[in-house]
Amino acid sequence: MRKTATLLALLLAAQSFHASAQTAQDKHMEWWREARFGMFIHWGVYAVPAGTYKGFPMNRGGGEWIMNRSKIPVAEYQSYAKQFNPVKYNAEQWVLMAKNAGMKYIVITAKHHDGFALFDSKASTWDIADATPYKKDLLKPLAEACRKHGIKLGFYYSQAQDWNNPGGSAARKVMNEGWPNPDSAKVDAYTAAHSGHWDPKQETKTFAQYIDDVAVPQVKELLTNYGDVAVLWWDTPTNMTDDAAQKLQAQLKLQPNIITNDRLKRPNFPGDYKTPEQKIPKPEELDGRDWETCMTMNGTWGYKSYDHKWKSVETMVRNLIDIASKNGNYLLNIGPMASGEFPEESVKSLKGIGEWMKVNGEAIYGTKGSNLPLQDWGRITRKPNGKSTTIYLSVFDWPANGELAVKGLKGNIKKASLIGSSQAVKASKGADGAIVKLPGKAVNPIASVVKLEVEEI
Structure with missing residues (x-):
């Protein structure tokens, strides 16, 4: 009898703990679930080539993958930074366009796979302040504008892939066809033998050194220097280790309320929500976890000058409705030009979405599926x-x-x-x-x- 009572007490205690934990997680995710709609921004040095290398347009992947897809040498790719001078960048204008479209949060590529940081980093000179004529931190004015207008700010950070800072990993992607490269066979052979790298300069440090010298310090900078950070959006854990993931996750204590996705390292670091990409799950594919679909307005994340396959406002609004009806969030991407401007079609689409949301937003915000x-x-x-x-x-x-x-x-x-x-x-x-x-x-x-x-x- 006493044993039964003890087991019952343990069961009740476990149920109470689970309920308490669930309540804490519900509170943690409250603003995110209320928001339902956010803006993704992919911006960096890749906006300079804008999807074209040596006169040939990319026929695979988004514009942000141009360095990997064409196996551009480190020194050659870094020369693009000398042309990255976004003098028309207006952070407040960006934030207001997001807000007027009905978006409640912004996630920007603080550092994408090419390793270029949009902020003034002390851990690497491959950043906006040291490598470009612009020489000013791009994230600080964005953080200020978000605070001013009540928009939550999140940072995308490529924690494993980094094609410029030595030691970073590189996914093996097939070269784009048609580009004139007499050494393509040598590049392919080198890539096959060196964990996806195509330039010896990428291998002057180990992956563990890269994590300690660049990734961890930069994540610390992002979580220290910009006020409240609502989301940390990890991406592609290529060659990631549990040890490296633990070091990065440890930095999250700097922002106790931060929400993270599921891409730090699967399956041991699940984060707070799942991230289906470029698709909306069917009801039978959902498992009860929070989720967010990220999707492009056209066919690319980073700017491509010739990608005109724009989704209609109708399609994007109906996507948002469909996603909300399944308890999800919609993170809709903009790929700004190197000048710092949004493409004209993106601006028109944001306005059209905002017109619908201004009248009907209550059917989206804070709703359940x-x-x-x-x-x-x-x-x-x-x-x-x-x-x-x-x-x-x-x-x-x-x-x-x-x-x-x-x-x-x-x-x-x-x-x-x-x-x-x-x-x-x-x-x-x-x-x-x-x-x-x-x-x-x-x-x-x-x-x-x-x-x-x-x-x-």
Whole structure:
């Protein structure tokens, strides 16, 4: 009997601990889950070649991969920095464009795989202050503008791959076809024998030395010199070790509230959320963890002058709605030009998204995913509120007969309205859920939002 009581006490204690831990994690992730929408920014020296090397455009990968894809020697790639002088960079303008688009946080490539730092680093001279004519830290004005306008700031940091600072790792990527390189066979042979490196200068230090001399000090700088940092976005743990990951993770104590993704080193360092890239998971692919889809506006992360395959505003807004309906966040990328300006199409798209969000943002912010079956006419988000729930029906395909069937909706509907319109909306129970009678024409061609107040959903 005593043994049973002891086991029961241990079980209850374990359940209590789990509930407490879950509550702490919920609190930790609260602002992030509320936000649902953020801006990704890929910017660096790679904006100078803008996807073209020796007169040939890249036919694989994003513009930020040009050094690896073409196996550009270290000294040659570093010469691009002499042309990186973003005099038209206006951090406040960037932040306001994000805010007006309805975005709640920004994540910028403080250092991408080419190893170039957008900040004044004491751990390497391969940075904006030492290697370019601009000679000023790019992150400080961005941090100030974010604080001023209430936008959370996060830093992307390539913790393992670094193609310029000696000792950094390099993923083996196939060279782009068509580029004139008489030594391509030698490059391929060297790469195959040297962990992805193509220039002997990349190997004058070990990976462990790189972690100690560059990565750890730079992460410490990022978490010390810019005020509150909301997110640390690790990327591609090529050749990463548990020891190196532990050293980097130890720096997070400098920012106790920071949120991190799952790319430091899998599987032992899972972070706070998962990061599907360029795709939206299907419901059956989700496992209950927080997640964020990162996606480009066109076909590249870093700027390519000739990439004009822009997604429509409709596609991006509907992506956001779809993601929110599955409890996810949408991190939408901008690839600024070397001048410091956003591409014109990106600016237009941000404005268009913002126009929809200004009216319908309540169907996104702070919502939870739908617990109803997938609807063929659009997506559903919800906000529980005690014994009632607010249901948002984002309608992509307006019903020709004016009747919207909501499968699985069983609760008592107290009130129905159409966001952005004073037109009457009526809802009633149907055989397999609810029927909402709508006006003859959609309020918004991208997505019109019906708002229902429902008891005991």
